[in-house]
Amino acid sequence: MSSKTRIVAFSGSLRKDSYNTAAIRIAIEMAPTECDIELLDISKLPLYNQELDGDKVPPEVLQLAEKVITADAILFSTPEYNYSVPGVLKNAIDWLSRQKPQPFAGKPAAIMSSSMSQLGGARAQYHLRQIMIYLDVHFVNKPEVMIAGAHEKFDSHGQLADATTRDFIGQLVTALITLNHKLGPSETTYE
Template sequence: MKSRPLKVLGISGSLRKDSFNTAALHTAAEIAADLTEIRVNFTFADLSQIPLYDQDLRDKLIPDAVAALSQQILDADAILFATPEYNYSVSGVLKNAIDWLSRLDPQPFADKPVAVMSASMSAFGGARAQYDLRRILIYLDVHFVNKPEVMIAFAHKKFDDDGKLADTDTRKFIGDLITALDRWSRRLNR
């Protein structure tokens, strides 16, 4: 008997309409649907309505967008982040969302299997942002997929004008990452 599909929440650290990182998440969902050895269902988070973190606001209420994202994370079996690299680190929008979520009880990220990928126009493919995101999320007690690492360098040359990933090697790496996230999640939840 096959196990139920793994519920993966994709979180992009970019708000840009034509974001390579958002396109990479959609590529991951597309690839996952074609993999026969795993069963994965994707949903996607929207960080665009989360206000800037402010303790005074936090003391009064949890904004609806934060509560909705927290519930998405709690409902997911695993998380796949796609982070751009801004000034050698994660984007402000992603860090802001994490800051909000870090102050919630129950902690939505606690014990979640997490994979990270990044896309960048640079030769480093967002590597520094990935390392910072990993450092930030360790505090929230996530369980990372360590390998493979997916850093999409020169993303502007690998995605077409419609946001489709044309590079076959990169598509394989993303498929490997999704497979590893599936295995890791099921192993942790035995």
């Protein structure tokens, strides 16, 4: 391999002390040396408005789309809100889904979730998979990383003390890199 696998990461939470953003930081720490993970900022995106499509697309959206287009793979970490993904994550996906070329098309992706609930965000993960099928995203199936009782596993500094969970996050990143190599470069550019 001549270059590193470039992964862009989306946190579905804007909260300063987000467990999901902390999980992405753990993924960055656990990533093998042949991989770079960049946490994307979706906090400044306006609400999706079809009247802003075409030549009126906000620059924040175009910059985000370019980062996804040039990435090799995508990592999502999402909380569960009302059995689904948070609106801020869905808004980012909706904006990107309207861009040409389609930034998500053909990309490998992985999902993890952190929640204070006993299910660890499982329903949000399954809903996110449904949403992304239409956009032709190829998901890692295993391991599934659902961090239940996140408030007990992360400390006040966002550090994850649970060694088993840390290992699962590392395995998920490795599985995403492996899937990226299996799929090869994405040539898909659905209009």
